[in-house]
Amino acid sequence: MINNVSLTGRIVKEINVFENDNNKVGSFTLAVQRSHKNKNDEFESDFIRIVAFNKTAETIEKYTTKGSLIGVEGKVQTSNYENKEGQKVYSTEIVENRIIFLETKEQFEQRIKNNKKEFKNDDTNENSYPTIEDKDLPF
Numbered sequence: 001m002i003n004n005v006s007l008t009g010r011i012v013k014e015i016n017v018f019e020n021d022n023n024k025v026g027s028f029t030l031a032v033q034r035s036h037k038n039k040n041d042e043f044e045s046d047f048i049r050i051v052a053f054n055k056t057a058e059t060i061e062k063y064t065t066k067g068s069l070i071g072v073e074g075k076v077q078t079s080n081y082e083n084k085e086g087q088k089v090y091s092t093e094i095v096e097n098r099i100i101f102l103e104t105k106e107q108f109e110q111r112i113k114n115n116k117k118e119f120k121n122d123d124t125n126e127n128s129y130p131t132i133e134d135k136d137l138p139f
Contacts, residue, residue: 003075005094007032008102011068012047015061026057027093030072049093050074056099063101067111071100 009032017026031045038044050072052060064070074096083089103111 069102073098
């Protein structure tokens with residue numbers, strides 16, 4: 001049987017790492033652009049949950065941020081559980097075997113620098129952030 005997946009995309013938000021029975025587990029969502037355009041002549045993306053473990057999870061947490069371009073090789077895994085309302089919930093995710101960083105250190109630092117400039121706000125309220133719409137995202 002073959003269960004092998006290769007994806008390239010951008011991280012939607014920072015990885016969430018937690019400890020679980022002597023393992024570190026990290027999960028994040030990867031936005032993967034589809035290869036064809038929709039009726040509006042725009043590319044759409046699929047948002048795929050990725051799970052990483054131990055050193056890989058720690059490395060992703062340390063060296064990536066929202067928008068980082070990475071490659072993921074792994075396998076599809078499905079599971080289910082019963083929620084608080086007693087309903088069965090099904091989940092599909094990619095369990096990574098290998099992560100590849102697809103940005104150079106310079107590209108990563110430049111993107112972070114550009115993001116900080118975009119979020120710079122002259123308002124004196126430190127909790128004031130600009131509104132970001134889906135069309136503003138690079139993926």
